[in-house]
Amino acid sequence: MIIGGAEDKLRQRTVLSDFVKAAGGPHARIAVIATASSLGPEIVEVYDSVFRKLGAAQVSSVRPETREHSHDPAFVEALSQATGIFMTGGNQLKLSGAISGTPFAEAIHAAHRRGAVIAGTSAGASIQSSHMVAFGPGGATAKQRMTQVAAGLGLLPESVIDQHFEQRNRYGRLLTIVSQSPQLLGMGVDEDTAAVVTFEDDRRVLRVIGRGAVTILDPSHIVSNAHEASRSHPILASGVILHALPAGAAFDLTARTLIARDAADDASEAEQIAEAGRDLRRLARDIAAGDVSPSVLRRRKTRSRRRDWPVATRPETTSGHHSTEETS
Amino acid sequence: MIIGGAEDKLRQRTVLSDFVKAAGGPHARIAVIATASSLGPEIVEVYDSVFRKLGAAQVSSVRPETREHSHDPAFVEALSQATGIFMTGGNQLKLSGAISGTPFAEAIHAAHRRGAVIAGTSAGASIQSSHMVAFGPGGATAKQRMTQVAAGLGLLPESVIDQHFEQRNRYGRLLTIVSQSPQLLGMGVDEDTAAVVTFEDDRRVLRVIGRGAVTILDPSHIVSNAHEASRSHPILASGVILHALPAGAAFDLTARTLIARDAADDASEAEQIAEAGRDLRRLARDIAAGDVSPSVLRRRKTRSRRRDWPVATRPETTSGHHSTEETS
Numbered sequence: 147m148i149i150g151g152a153e154d155k156l157r158q159r160t161v162l163s164d165f166v167k168a169a170g171g172p173h174a175r176i177a178v179i180a181t182a183s184s185l186g187p188e189i190v191e192v193y194d195s196v197f198r199k200l201g202a203a204q205v206s207s208v209r210p211e212t213r214e215h216s217h218d219p220a221f222v223e224a225l226s227q228a229t230g231i232f233m234t235g236g237n238q239l240k241l242s243g244a245i246s247g248t249p250f251a252e253a254i255h256a257a258h259r260r261g262a263v264i265a266g267t268s269a270g271a272s273i274q275s276s277h278m279v280a281f282g283p284g285g286a287t288a289k290q291r292m293t294q295v296a297a298g299l300g301l302l303p304e305s306v307i308d309q310h311f312e313q314r315n316r317y318g319r320l321l322t323i324v325s326q327s328p329q330l331l332g333m334g335v336d337e338d339t340a341a342v343v344t345f346e347d348d349r350r351v352l353r354v355i356g357r358g359a360v361t362i363l364d365p366s367h368i369v370s371n372a373h374e375a376s377r378s379h380p381i382l383a384s385g386v387i388l389h390a391l392p393a394g395a396a397f398d399l400t401a402r403t404l405i406a407r408d409a410a411d412d413a414s415e416a417e418q419i420a421e422a423g424r425d426l427r428r429l430a431r432d433i434a435a436g437d438v439s440p441s442v443l444r445r446r447k448t449r450s451r452r453r454d455w456p457v458a459t460r461p462e463t464t465s466g467h468h469s470t471e472e473t474s
Numbered sequence: 475m476i477i478g479g480a481e482d483k484l485r486q487r488t489v490l491s492d493f494v495k496a497a498g499g500p501h502a503r504i505a506v507i508a509t510a511s512s513l514g515p516e517i518v519e520v521y522d523s524v525f526r527k528l529g530a531a532q533v534s535s536v537r538p539e540t541r542e543h544s545h546d547p548a549f550v551e552a553l554s555q556a557t558g559i560f561m562t563g564g565n566q567l568k569l570s571g572a573i574s575g576t577p578f579a580e581a582i583h584a585a586h587r588r589g590a591v592i593a594g595t596s597a598g599a600s601i602q603s604s605h606m607v608a609f610g611p612g613g614a615t616a617k618q619r620m621t622q623v624a625a626g627l628g629l630l631p632e633s634v635i636d637q638h639f640e641q642r643n644r645y646g647r648l649l650t651i652v653s654q655s656p657q658l659l660g661m662g663v664d665e666d667t668a669a670v671v672t673f674e675d676d677r678r679v680l681r682v683i684g685r686g687a688v689t690i691l692d693p694s695h696i697v698s699n700a701h702e703a704s705r706s707h708p709i710l711a712s713g714v715i716l717h718a719l720p721a722g723a724a725f726d727l728t729a730r731t732l733i734a735r736d737a738a739d740d741a742s743e744a745e746q747i748a749e750a751g752r753d754l755r756r757l758a759r760d761i762a763a764g765d766v767s768p769s770v771l772r773r774r775k776t777r778s779r780r781r782d783w784p785v786a787t788r789p790e791t792t793s794g795h796h797s798t799e800e801t802s
Binding site: 284286287311312315316317318321336358361363369379381382385386388389390393395397404 | 712
């Protein structure tokens with residue numbers, strides 16, 4: 147679960163409650179890794195409090211601050227029972243510097259393999275990709291050397307993740323990176339938004355939850371001058387395929403294509419339309435038979451308007467309704 | 475000539491000098507339309523001074539402030555001899571409100587047809603597309619109702635132009651518009667940057683000049699929920715093709731594809747490589763024949779390094795060079 151930073155902790159908490167639910171709800175045992183943060187115990191206290199309120203059975207802090215810690219069996223062992231691991235925000239280089247290539251990082255991978263949910267926000271999101279944005283300024287235009295890439299944990303292979311994507315205007319730096327590494331899929335996650343990645347039928351599927359969008363940059367067919375652009379000059383990046391995905395959207399990361407909305411949704415929409423059609427036919431019959439009073443008509447009209455119409459079909463249906471009235 | 479705003483007026487003046495040159499250089503007769511601006515005569519004075527310094531023969535201010543002005547033959551006639559028309563920045567709705575659908579706007583079209591250069595910066599850029607961004611906040615994520623579209627002059631048909639693209643973070647609003655109007659090509663122009671559009675062999679060709687980039691969003695194959703997304707919610711926009719084009723890049727607006735670098739460039743590069751090859755062969759022959767002294771070798775090496783190698787081929791040639799040295 148890749149969270150773009152600044153996830154809501156007080157009100158709806160869509161992203162964090164989804165995490166607790168996925169980690170087992172009342173059976174969730176959550177380990178909070180706050181290594182990236184420059185804050186003291188208070189950062190852990192915040193998440194401890196939120197996760198407990200959201201019903202987690204157990205929340206613990208596991209915070210290696212050095213590579214020595216990350217080789218210490220006590221830290222490694224602390225992840226062995228977790229059903230959910232949550233990496234906080236902060237400085238992703240501090241986090242990766244302390245844990246990458248250590249038994250502690252291996253314990254995160256082992257947890258992932260056994261089905262625990264690995265979540266991270268901001269710095270804790272960036273580190274999940276194989277290639278990690280280390281730092282670099284915002285800006286919409288890709289420019290040579292505007293950003294530095296380091297190695298990430300690689301929970302999501304062949305990818306580079308950026309966060310606070312909308313709020314810090316990070317199109318340019320993500321585009322710079324995929325121009326220089328066209329084998330990577332670029333993913334930008336807005337604040338209070340998460341890309342939830344699961345395996346389904348040998349495919350990686352991304353689903354979006356939260357307030358913003360997840361932006362995918364697919365450079366499979368890019369034409370670029372990234373090998374020869376001058377320092378701080380804009381980079382040519384032609385033919386990148388862009389997918390902006392709001393909450394509810396699903397994307398096949400393996401095929402790099404949008405997944406059509408659930409057939410279930412369509413079925414329920416079709417049922418609504420059919421029901422509306424039956425209603426209108428009855429109304430037309432009643433009017434034709436002359437056994438409907440203006441007040442009955444008004445009540446039915448109100449009831450029919452209250453129904454949650456699918457927006458796309460509303461104008462047609464409404465106009466059909468009106469013409470029925472006019473002929474009466 | 476579509477300029478993204480804040481074009482350099484003091485130093486290199488790449489964009490403005492290109493405009494004066496295209497308008498005829500020493501024969502250029504330039505009309506400045508400052509209607510969009512909230513500034514007084516000083517805005518015209520700035521451009522008057524720059525264009526004269528850059529060698530234009532004549533600069534005049536033509537500033538209709540009302541639709542009455544734009545029907546006035548005196549204003550219309552003032553454009554009849556112009557070889558270049560320059561529309562300043564300001565408020566594009568003020569400009570389009572005063573001139574759209576009037577004889578004055580028709581005179582701009584007539585000038586365009588007879589080959590005059592029509593240029594505009596910021597507001598004066600926006601109005602050139604068929605569909606004009608009226609206003610709307612910045613932000614990287616496309617959101618329902620974040621922006622308003624009005625009708626532009628349509629000098630560039632089937633398009634929507636946005637400006638200050640990088641500096642004001644306008645990916646979101648351009649993406650919103652093309653999601654709702656997938657027949658339009660979206661074009662975002664950075665500050666001190668211009669998209670120069672010409673007709674060549676029945677095609678519209680865009681060339682980029684200046685400091686930043688021109689971003690093209692091609693929604694031909696978009697999948698979107700723009701018809702039903704809720705107010706201020708992120709919009710689904712999947713499969714948009716993105717082209718980020720720095721100075722020197724050329725783009726076929728008709729086919730919507732990047733144009734490969736000039737064949738002329740490639741020919742000169744090929745000639746350089748061939749020459750380098752001849753040089754190396756001579757060096758190898760000389761060394762084999764034993765008639766080359768270390769000092770001759772050093773001189774030749776320096777001469778060969780001074781040459782302006784094409785960056786892409788440099789490492790190979792250099793390594794060839796080194797191995798020749800090693801065997802000597």
